[in-house]
Amino acid sequence: MKGLLEVLRSSAEWLGKRGVESPRLNAEHLLAHVLGKRRLDLYLEFDRPLSESELGPMRDLLRRRGEGEPLQHLLGTAEFCGRTFACDARALVPRPETEELVERVAARIEAAGASPGMLVDVGTGSGVIVVTLALRFPEQALAAVDLSPEALALARENAARHGVADRIRFIEGNLLASVEGTIGVVVANLPYIASGEIAGLSREVQRDPVAALDGGADGLDLIRRLAAEAEGCLPEGGLLALEIGHDQGAALKELLGGGAWRSVEVEPDLQGRDRFVFATHG
Numbered sequence: 001m002k003g004l005l006e007v008l009r010s011s012a013e014w015l016g017k018r019g020v021e022s023p024r025l026n027a028e029h030l031l032a033h034v035l036g037k038r039r040l041d042l043y044l045e046f047d048r049p050l051s052e053s054e055l056g057p058m059r060d061l062l063r064r065r066g067e068g069e070p071l072q073h074l075l076g077t078a079e080f081c082g083r084t085f086a087c088d089a090r091a092l093v094p095r096p097e098t099e100e101l102v103e104r105v106a107a108r109i110e111a112a113g114a115s116p117g118m119l120v121d122v123g124t125g126s127g128v129i130v131v132t133l134a135l136r137f138p139e140q141a142l143a144a145v146d147l148s149p150e151a152l153a154l155a156r157e158n159a160a161r162h163g164v165a166d167r168i169r170f171i172e173g174n175l176l177a178s179v180e181g182t183i184g185v186v187v188a189n190l191p192y193i194a195s196g197e198i199a200g201l202s203r204e205v206q207r208d209p210v211a212a213l214d215g216g217a218d219g220l221d222l223i224r225r226l227a228a229e230a231e232g233c234l235p236e237g238g239l240l241a242l243e244i245g246h247d248q249g250a251a252l253k254e255l256l257g258g259g260a261w262r263s264v265e266v267e268p269d270l271q272g273r274d275r276f277v278f279a280t281h282g
Contacts, residue, residue, distance in 0.1 A: 004046055004049075015062065015065060020065060026065060030075075031058055034057045067203075080094045080098070086158055086161065089207065089208075090126075091125035091148070092125045098129065098243060101187070105185065117181070118141040118143055118181055119183075119187065120176065120186050121133075124144035124152070124155050126155060127144055127154065127159055129189065130143075131164055133187075142167060142168045143179055146173075148209070149172055156170055175222070183233055184237075186238075186240045187242075188242055190222045190223055191219075192215045192245045192248060193213045194216070194219040220251060224255065231281070236282060238281040240277075252264075261281060
């Protein structure tokens with residue numbers, strides 16, 4: 001029988017040869033998943049022999065990971081803002097930058113004292129944004145909108161997982177058109193990748209739904225439409241918060257620079273790249 005440490009080493013080497021980033025970490029996550037343990041628990045059992053009934057599923061997961069299937073899809077979960085969410089091919093795998101978006105939106109709501117209306121997460125996907133904000137603000141009215149019924153089903157599952165499903169309105173629709181009531185905050189991580197750039201994305205990202213990636217010729221098709229709709233429905237002091245591509249800050253600043261927006265701020269992510277837009281309605 002092969003020992004646990006030997007399996008980890010050979011698995012990491014195999015993944016590394018197939019271009020998987022952080023191969024040892026991936027191997028540890030996969031083996032912990034197979035054994036039903038926490039990843040750190042593996043360090044206490046390096047000498048443990050593994051049976052064929054354990055090695056078989058591990059080989060299958062390694063093969064799929066080596067072919068570019070995202071680790072989160074294989075595990076069925078993703079970590080976001082310190083919580084565990086269901087994650088699969090129905091929606092975009094949550095990214096660290098989106099955690100930053102949530103923290104910045106929360107800081108603005110706290111600074112304002114309260115949202116002047118409902119918080120709407122447009123293009124909710126797996127629901128990580130709206131669920132995290134629901135947990136942060138237990139008195140806040142919230143809605144989650146997505147065109148994809150599959151994504152909305154995943155978002156509902158995650159809301160139920162964290163005990164906030166009864167506080168969120170789930171709406172199958174296109175941007176803000178199907179949302180009724182007074183809206184105070186619009187937050188969105190919409191598709192912002194230019195259509196021509198999708199083929200050059202990593203194997204893992206290309207496993208996300210194309211509809212969650214493709215932002216049209218310049219990546220801004222849906223963002224332009226949402227900005228126009230938000231301008232027409234947000235009250236004075238209402239907030240539009242967007243995650244954007246690293247090269248889209250100037251274009252969004254120009255797009256939102258006139259009209260009803262009192263202020264438009266483009267902010268960098270932790271890597272120093274333009275990543276977020278916050279526009280306050282005048």
